[in-house]
Amino acid sequence: MSKGTILFVDDDRSGRELSRFNLEKAGYAVDEAQSGEEALRLFNPQKHDLIISDIRMEKMSGIDLLTKIKEATSGVPVIMITAYGTVDAAVEAMKLGAFDFILKPFSSDQLIVSVEKALEHKRLKEENRELRLKLSGGGRELVYTSSKMRQLVETVDKLALSDASVFIRGESGTGKELIARRLHLKSKRAEKPFVVVNCAALPAELLESELFGHVKGSFTGANEDRLGRFRHADGGTIFLDEIGEMPLDLQAKLLRVLQEGVVDIVGSDKPVKVDVRVISATNSDIEQKISEGTFRQDLYYRLNVVDLFVPPLRERREDIIPLMEHFLRVFGDGSGYSFSSAFKELLCSYRWPGNVRELQNLCKRLTALNPGVRCFDVEHLPPSLKGRASSSMQGFLEKLPLPPEGISLVDLERELILKALIFHGWNVSKTAKYLSVPRHVLAYRMEKYGITKEGGV
Incomplete structure (x- = not known):
């Protein structure tokens, strides 16, 4: 069994092949790239445990490659190879996040020792991250055996590698905050703050200051400057729970943060740049709120780059x-x-x-x-x-007669949906709540079965 998969990047074919031979002899799997551009095409953070790259290459240098890799993920260590004439560049690479550098010419033992140190460091970081994931939940860590949750967690771990905004749906108590926390702690922002804001817990007049901050004297009671949650989360992640309860005027300010990456501080005319990943969640029917005019559609599209659903228990x-x-x-x-x-x-x-x-x-x-x-x-x-x-x-089930000739599950579901709709006066939102399914799921099944108010089935 392989001890790990390494992406080795060098435009010197003989040096690349010799290093590959030594690494494979030591028990590692190796993918080769002869340029930085090829390395970016091949790189897969879920496959590659380590990158080793020469610094001096044509077109894209090892430094440029390192910068792009670190923009994508902080979880994969990078070792730089350098000659004596480029030691200063190697030091610069260390400042940019490289784990180590090796001076040419190097022996097989030197290479293997550096690789082992890098992978051990990666293993310890992952263990520390998992421990933080458990401790951060206060006993509410994600525990599951179901296929639905397994698929959800697999999707979450893939999403953690990007900076895309994530919109989490699910009933109250399903664990939406734990999903958001996992997204953060599995991401390159894991060492930065994870800030939670419950948009329904604060009065509208306080929520603006809580989110965006204020300057001293901007309103009665503003006796000192306040940073606000977005600036506290700078470099990290902010989780906006119950986003559907945010007042419309604040939705406009949130949209500006998402579009331009700036925060408008209460009482100041100087916007402040922030670098924050936004994860939001709701247990309400957000499409219904959009149709009622209480939630901005353009904000919804900004928040809902990726949609996740946490299933009820x-x-x-x-x-x-x-x-x-x-x-x-x-x-x-x-x-x-x-x-x-x-x-x-x-x-x-x-x-x-x-x-x-x-x-x-x-x-x-x-x-x-x-x-x-x-x-x-x-x-x-x-x-x-x-x-x-x-x-x-x-x-209900005990009283339900089962015909001896058999029953169609599809027909049963169709009839149940139709009766529930009629019972609730064809109000789709109330019917969805009655049937304990999200509104969009009921709408999909109505379309699937051809159920309409005019024609029934």
Whole structure:
């Protein structure tokens, strides 16, 4: 098995082939590039663990290549190769983020030692990042076994390599902030601030100052200058939760930040440049807000470069027990726990309207009220949960007759959607909420089944 994949860049063919031979002999996989331009075409941060590049090459120098690599990702170390006459350039490369430089001529041992140091440094950084990812969630780290969450996390890790604005949808309590935090800590901005702003938690008159800052004396009570969250996040990431609740006048100022990279400070006529990645989230129907005129469409398009959806807990029931085991370890004494079959069946049939946050609170309750208990049964659950889990959907399904000749699942879904629409007076938003699906999912299924108000089905 390969010890790592190295991209080796040098316009000297003989030197490149000799180094490749020595690296492969030491157990590394090697991709070759004879120019900086070719290296950029070949480079894949998910494949390559290390780049080794000569400094002096025609057209694109090793310094130029280093600069472009560091703009793309900070996670892949770069070793520069230099001759005695270019030592000053090598020192400059170190300032720009190169891990090390090797002087020509170098031995196989010198090359391998430098490679091992670089990869060990990369491994330690990744371990530190994973640890920070766990600690930053305060016991709310991403725990999952479901395919839906696995696909989401894979997408998040790919997006972390870019600076694109990300728009996260999902019900309250699904873990949108954890997804945003992972995007940050997996990115090249990981060492810079991650700033969280809940746009629904602050009054409109305070939110502007909180986001963009103010100068002393700009309004009553402004007794000193305030930087604002955007300037606190400079170089890092800002997470705007409940973005749909932002007042319209502030939406215009946010649009200017996204378009021009400048912040307009309250009480000042001098805009300030900021370098911030913006991640936003909502649990509301943002398209409905746009149609009602309470959210700017142009801002939505700026925020929604990439759209992510965090599924509710009821759509990933295989995550319920792993999450419960995790939370019980966090809130308990760290020991293992077990559950009766009836306990697990009840939890997995419950709809979890509060999602992961509700499950987390249940685990806090269980450990607080049942010290010393290692095996949980239905009797340990609050009456409200037991009652709600056994009602509603379960009662509906128990009364549903199954015809002996069989049933079409497609026809059943079509009829259910149609009846729900009629029940709610063809209000798509209310129907989507009733069926526990996002509005755009219901709209897609209506189109798929040809359901219209005029024609029914």
